[in-house]
Amino acid sequence: RQPFPMAQYRQRVNVVWFKNNDLRVHDHEPLALAHQHKLPVLHVFVFDPFWFGRTRHGRFPKTGSFRAQFLVESVQDLRQNLANLNQNLCVRSGQSTAEVFQQLTAEFDITKVFAYSETLFEEQAIESEVRQVLKARSPGTQLRTVWGTTLYHLDDLPFDPSTAFPKSFTSFRQRVERSASVRPTGYEWGQADVRLQPPPKAPAQAQTSFWGPMPDLPDLGVPTPVPDKRIQLATKGGETAGLQRLQQWLWETKGLSKYVGTTDWGTPAKCSLGPDSTTKLSPWLAHGCLSVRLVYQEVVRYEALCGRTKFSALLIRELIWRDFHKLGTIAWGNDLFKIKGPCGWGNGLTWVRNDDLLQRWINGATGYPFVDAHMRELKATGYTLHLGREVVAWFMTSDLRLDWRLGAEWFESVLVDYDCALNWGNWVYFVLQQAASRQARASAPTTLATTEVLQWGAEHDPKAAFTKKWVPEVQHLTATDAREPWGAVCRTHQV
Template identity: 35%
Template sequence: MSERTILVWFRNDLRIRDNEILLEAVRKADKVLPVYCFDPYYFKKNISGNSKTGSLRARFLLESVADLRNNLKAIGGDLIVRIGSPVEIISQLAEEYHVNEVYHHREVAYEETAISEQVEAALWKMRLNLKHFIGHTLYHKEDLPFPIKDIPDSFAVFKKKVERDSDVRPCIGTPETINTPVITDAGELPTLQMLGLNDVIDDTRLSAIFIGGETTALTQLEHVFSTSLQNANGKPSRNQSAAGPSSKLSPWIALGCVSLRQVYWEIHKHQHSAPANYFNALVLDLLWRDYFRFMFKKHGQKFIATKNEDEQTVTTGGEDELFESWKNGETGVPLVDAIMHELNATGFINNYGRQIVAVFLVNDLKVDWTKGAAYFEEKLIDYSPASNWGNWAFIAGVNDARESKYAIVTKPAIELELRSDYIDTWLPTVKSVDYQDFSDTVAIK
């Protein structure tokens, strides 16, 4: 009887822990062929002439893929890396290694699902199956108290029903060993130049640099809880984000270097080590992520395609100039400029900062919200399609649920203790802010 080979197509699930496609493949196949494709589609130029994926995010991705390869090697495997269309690469590898089936995690945003459909169609012609798994959410869709088509459009209703009627599944095991076919050419990781990008020059004001990969994700996860009491009772340091404290787990979550379930169960394990309700905002973050993914699954591209028909978009003259001033941090509004300087220099700002600059672009400058969303896509190292475009759509009032508008923070900016190297003009401080007041608006951290 011939050996059974399963190709595992990694995308935004760059980990070996709590990874269902990897564990299931190891259990059901004689040989497992792990593959990652650097798809040129994600590095093409956008309408502004910049790469769809900026250098900071691309570097984080390269580090994450390299770490995945190292972790697979540690259990006896390897990772095939290729640059090119997944349709061509997966098909070619499936034929070369006599693959019986291909596994991958299902995506929800239209660009990602379109690529999956193209791969599925190509494999179907080869009489091979592309098996879909669900591995990007906290709650498994089969455990929701309603079918996808009936998911409440209101986040408040979604949260209440899910927390009351559903349970988070435990994390699954980690393969101890993996058997791969004899790989003649695993492929080298591309450089930034090979992806059409420039090298990253790290900003001198950086207190820490985000390093991609599951290994660093686990270190950061441990750090979040080991410092929880200090952070809960202390004040933001000068080197902290201009917009307040953050767990800063989202870059690793976005690429699946750590699963939402693993973060959730770590919170559950460490709740006793911090003041009551201290981790509520982080759990809320995980729920918002689920909500946006399920909204994309329910509504598809309609979720962000057009503005509500009953609303008229009012724009001002010189929109391009206004947008340029916003993205370069040259609006003349110190808080907004500080946050944008930090985004451009580091590829990361916390959720509160994102809300501030997004609301300013949409409501004050009257600039098309999609320009801001596309700019975040390029710059953010923790870019996730559903969370990014979902957040921007909500702030702009673009969704099928009229009631589900963002509850934007009402604290005046002057009340924030602005201690940031990314702002040239120091704003006066009136008093400290209880950041827990903002927990109900957290969607990305």
């Protein structure tokens, strides 16, 4: 795109800067704040090429096909939802966020830019570039960031996460549940009786092209995903589809009445429970198409109307897990991405780099069908159950001993619900920490992990239906042999 020539007259505006993780109009504080001022509001989204580059260690695409498609659909839906409010969304691609703001400051007299604040270094680096651009243009122009994306607001926590973050999830949960409460959704709209301001006029020299076309995946350098019929639940990006899924799961199929906690290991046969056993809201939550407070509020409303059950408490616990990882990033900082992880969790562990083993893990060709089934599902659909994520991650770290960061980066690349804090947080808290404590406990830690992987297969895929679905090579075998095909081989050869 050619930069627009410097405008003669620059209209005064406020800006709402939407990012990959807040793609909605409901319960959106920066949007509400921007419209409290008596100025036209320009809404902006940038498909920054940075997010379509490569991961640091594994050189995987940072955003794989499934997530890229979900993102494009979500931005498209945001544009439509803003249009329903007589607003526009300015979409830019092929330029960095800083370059886009550089242009916008030439075209408009920007008073304030409103956005959610960030805690992770890549996002903060972009934020800091935008600050510099705004300051260079006019020292008075502010980037006003507000906290969002968690259930509990940062200011309501009973501890300072940067200095006194609880060491365990249980302690975190008990402290927030005891001392903090969840703010109602959209409280900032209600408080100020906000009316939407008119959209700004496109700069005279730009007019029709100003709002920008929606890119398609090839424009972003991403191949179009190939749908796989075996997917658990096909998802479409956007606030509209996210709200529909919430409505359908909670109120129509009454999914909460049979909800199985994602991190609850007590329920057997998790692989055969069907798509409604958990909410499957993660892609919409990760892209901010749904506000986590709205999900919480709906669960509380359901309880009020249909009675309190253990299932709602289970779901709220998972939402608190989400907060634990998101707020944990404040305490853990960049240690989250280092080989030893935060708090020295990975101390004493040694790792190998073996490209052949890594490729076999990625492609679901390790020879352990229960592991391979999850890895193939992940690659073919962008999703696998929490149970599967733990199984393959533990296998990769405890058995293969491969540098865990490559696993986290592969997940980053392929997951449709990738959320930096949740992905890296789960890798360090569930996987790295466990690998270290296993090593400390067991004399033969690798054998221990392998045995557990087989045990989980038997427990959670007793008929091997899930394994056979993704590893058709073992379809003709009995359930036990399908999960452990070496047994059949030994019998055939009378070993």
